[in-house]
Amino acid sequence: MATEKECIIEMIKNLPDDVSMEDIIEAIYVRQKIEKGLKDSEEGNLYTHEEARELLKKWLQ
Numbered sequence: 200m201a202t203e204k205e206c207i208i209e210m211i212k213n214l215p216d217d218v219s220m221e222d223i224i225e226a227i228y229v230r231q232k233i234e235k236g237l238k239d240s241e242e243g244n245l246y247t248h249e250e251a252r253e254l255l256k257k258w259l260q
Contacts, residue, residue, distance in 0.1 A: 201209070210230065211223060239245060246254065 207227060207230075210226060211218075214223065214226065
């Protein structure tokens with residue numbers, strides 16, 4: 200299994216040659232958030248649709 204560093208290097212190699220530093224940082228950030236979400240999902244750390252609705256009601260009032 201590849202290390203985090205190897206995965207990031209491979210991801211950067213697949214970006215266009217004219218990619219900006221900002222775009223690289225954003226790609227790493229998005230990848231990290233997706234991996235965290237997948238891990239949370241696997242561990243059962245999620246909200247049901249109804250629970251999410253209830254939480255959002257508090258913010259949207």
